[in-house]
Amino acid sequence: MAVTVILDGACYCLGIMSEKQRDLRERTRRAVRNEIAEAANELFVERGFEATTIDDIAAAVGMSQRSVFRYFSSKEEVVLGKFDLVVDDMLAALRARPADEAVWTSLRRVFDVLTSLAEMPGSVRMVEPIHRMVFETPVLLAGYLQKLQHMQDAVVAELMDRAEAAGTPYAADDPTPRALTAAAFGCLVAAQHSWLASGAQGSFTDAVDRAMATVGPRA
Amino acid sequence: MAVTVILDGACYCLGIMSEKQRDLRERTRRAVRNEIAEAANELFVERGFEATTIDDIAAAVGMSQRSVFRYFSSKEEVVLGKFDLVVDDMLAALRARPADEAVWTSLRRVFDVLTSLAEMPGSVRMVEPIHRMVFETPVLLAGYLQKLQHMQDAVVAELMDRAEAAGTPYAADDPTPRALTAAAFGCLVAAQHSWLASGAQGSFTDAVDRAMATVGPRA
DNA sequence: GCCTAGGATGGCAGTTACTGTCATTCTGGA
């Protein structure tokens, strides 16, 4: 262990690997990751999530099981991993809103990151079946809700920063920012439910708008 | 398979096993289940959830691993299983509210089932550490959020029944009941967060009240 | 007190998700 640390440190300090090389590796890594995820999603919607093994996925992309796990920390991540990237976009979207905008409005705008993702022309075909799969497979639903919780944590932190920067900080034990955020995300899930229940007709954006119109901050 | 079904059917129809016997079995089953859960929770808070194996739990209660799985379908269920019983209580609490009460108020009262559970004298000692463990262990948090989602499904169905019985049914695609319920449960989680963040001082009930006061239905 | 039906249990083999390790291979830059 000690040896490993020393070696790692030495390599890093010497900076033998160039910036360019690092970028390239990073890009190819992402490409392979996407390739695996796409192949896996085909299998998942075809046979179901639980009926598809990691070995199946590995075979489909011509890799060893071990290598698949080098790209995804778990089977669920193959489906849900994309949401990790979304968090940064959501924070960026939140920071782009005027600091004095009503929190509820800002939260609605944050969800544009998700709606635009769902309405991207390239991925539209798979959006609904995968969506449905997530809500129908217990382990995926659980993982998805947990991701949403992480997003909320990040958003709450950003909201508190924003309030402080605006000179109107929340008290340390004020549940307001967290409650508002949780309510907004609750509306998001409710919108997903009704969108799926309606057979994914109509726009998802509208569903979010309608859900968020029924609830709001008090006074 | 066919044989099994026929045999089961025959046994059931003949009613060989008496009602009393059935009840007794049921009661002892619950007792054993509780015993396992309590022993397991001790181990969980002591060593952590992931560091405790099913074999550890089985050894602690003097059973085989196989038998533990006859009482709990998964390791998470040992911690989260109790919430399955709560659903029925919540529905009963909801039905006990006046049909014309504001939905937000009824939802707040539904949560009394949870707060009273958390403040029961017998279990108070373990409530906070387990609570904390659930929020800090990813797989438990995911499972917990999923249970909350199930509760919401049940509550939404009941709210729709109630509205229909009162002669003011929701439209089929109206997201209102689901959005309100989701917002309320979001407030619940927010309250749990702030309660834990404050070191579990103050009453949990107050935390829920404060969180739910910041959000509400719109006109 | 014996007998029997049917649940409860234990043990064991098997599957799958995942992890650590090591030897090998690939790749871009000097």
Added chain:
DNA sequence: TCCAGAATGACAGTAACTGCCATCCTAGGC
């Protein structure tokens, strides 16, 4: 051409489950 370091494959190992079968236990009928 050579080399550093990343990518890969193969293999062994763990832990959460699941199915199966033989055995045991218990409550009720006789």
